[in-house]
Amino acid sequence: MTYAYNFNAGPGALPSEVLQEAQEELHNFQGIGASILEMSHRSKPYEAIHNEAQQLIKELLELSSDYDVLLLPGGASAQFCMVPINFLTKGKTAGYVNSGTWSGKAWKEAQKIGKTLVLASGEKEYFKRLPDLNNLGIPRELAYVHLTSNETIGGIQYKSFPDTGDVPLFADMSSDIMSRPIEASKFALIYAGAQKNIGPAGVTIVIVHRPLLERIPEAIPDMLSYNVHAKHNSLFNTPPVFSVYMVNLVLKWIVNQGGLPEMAARNRQKADLLYHVIDTSGGFYRGLAHKDSRSMMNITFGISSPEIENKLLVELEQEGFMGLKGHRDAGHLRASVYNAVPYEHCKTLAEFLADFQKRNG
Numbered sequence: 532m533t534y535a536y537n538f539n540a541g542p543g544a545l546p547s548e549v550l551q552e553a554q555e556e557l558h559n560f561q562g563i564g565a566s567i568l569e570m571s572h573r574s575k576p577y578e579a580i581h582n583e584a585q586q587l588i589k590e591l592l593e594l595s596s597d598y599d600v601l602l603l604p605g606g607a608s609a610q611f612c613m614v615p616i617n618f619l620t621k622g623k624t625a626g627y628v629n630s631g632t633w634s635g636k637a638w639k640e641a642q643k644i645g646k647t648l649v650l651a652s653g654e655k656e657y658f659k660r661l662p663d664l665n666n667l668g669i670p671r672e673l674a675y676v677h678l679t680s681n682e683t684i685g686g687i688q689y690k691s692f693p694d695t696g697d698v699p700l701f702a703d704m705s706s707d708i709m710s711r712p713i714e715a716s717k718f719a720l721i722y723a724g725a726q727k728n729i730g731p732a733g734v735t736i737v738i739v740h741r742p743l744l745e746r747i748p749e750a751i752p753d754m755l756s757y758n759v760h761a762k763h764n765s766l767f768n769t770p771p772v773f774s775v776y777m778v779n780l781v782l783k784w785i786v787n788q789g790g791l792p793e794m795a796a797r798n799r800q801k802a803d804l805l806y807h808v809i810d811t812s813g814g815f816y817r818g819l820a821h822k823d824s825r826s827m828m829n830i831t832f833g834i835s836s837p838e839i840e841n842k843l844l845v846e847l848e849q850e851g852f853m854g855l856k857g858h859r860d861a862g863h864l865r866a867s868v869y870n871a872v873p874y875e876h877c878k879t880l881a882e883f884l885a886d887f888q889k890r891n892g
């Protein structure tokens with residue numbers, strides 16, 4: 532069977548070794564005689580997977596012992612409302628960095644719950660450049676500061692994060708979690724849907740600094756309370772068991788590949804290959820993001836002529852490249868080069884783009 536060159540933005544490529552392993556144990560998990568899909572989430576085999584996934588997240592991100600790792604349903608979008616429901620309590624104001632589509636959505640949801648303040652915005656630069664985080668002027672009484680580490684649609688990504696002092700820093704890392712080492716201790720809360728770098732859709736990782744849980748009001752509904760989920764080790768209700776199982780396999784794969792420093796080195800190489808083709812094309816291809824803000828995960832670019840762009844998209848599909856059409860809100864092209872996308876696939880794409888320019892430039 533021939534596999535496509537998978538550049539999907541999410542759900543995105545999974546390591547083929549992981550898919551193979553999941554296939555092999557689908558009918559009969561570890562000789563038990565049943566699939567992991569058919570077992571209680573309170574069974575020993577499932578609990579071992581659940582705990583191992585949480586442990587691997589702690590190890591890979593080098594979290595100190597005062598962080599809890601939650602495995603929740605609802606996608607990152609559910610976190611857009613859960614974050615303010617838990618922490619934007621009466622009389623408080625939350626600070627948001629508006630860097631594009633996803634941070635904008637998070638901000639919009641928070642406005643339904645309470646008062647917000649935009650600390651920095653990339654709107655004036657059409658969200659092609661990251662808002663500067665160096666001089667945020669954070670009022671000390673803010674409930675939290677929220678940012679998005681990688682804007683999946685615009686293709687811009689923070690390389691460093693601010694020190695927010697006593698104000699807790701929260702981040703949506705849906706599209707770059709586990710793609711590089713981070714200074715986890717800077718963050719009081721991190722959330723990420725799994726379906727880009729660490730697994731299939733269905734489970735969202737929430738990493739929370741435990742002392743923060745004490746601030747959560749008792750009155751909020753159980754399913755929306757981080758405190759309730761933490762107290763029950765994310766087994767308050769039935770968790771998305773198959774997604775957690777897959778995440779666990781992917782995390783083990785990341786460890787075996789050399790961990791986050793190795794992921795970062797590979798991702799840098801892959802992104803560099805593609806940006807090089809764009810930058811040396813003499814204007815035939817145009818990167819959409821400013822160079823100082825470019826993402827290593829989502830490479831967004833266009834061609835000056837819409838006709839040639841359409842021709843390229845048709846040819847890419849014919850040649851087995853998948854997922855390069857940009858998001859419906861942004862247009863143009865986007866190559867998502869998450870952890871599981873092999874270097875060779877990026878090289879094949881880079882060569883194809885260079886050849887296409889020769890034929891059409």
Ligand code: PMP
Pocket residue numbers: 541605606607608609633679681682683684703704705706724
């Ligand atoms: N945040 C970011 C940065 C994303 O890229 C996405 C999905 N593409 C979301 C949030 C929303 O995730 P979900 O579909 O899991 O709700």
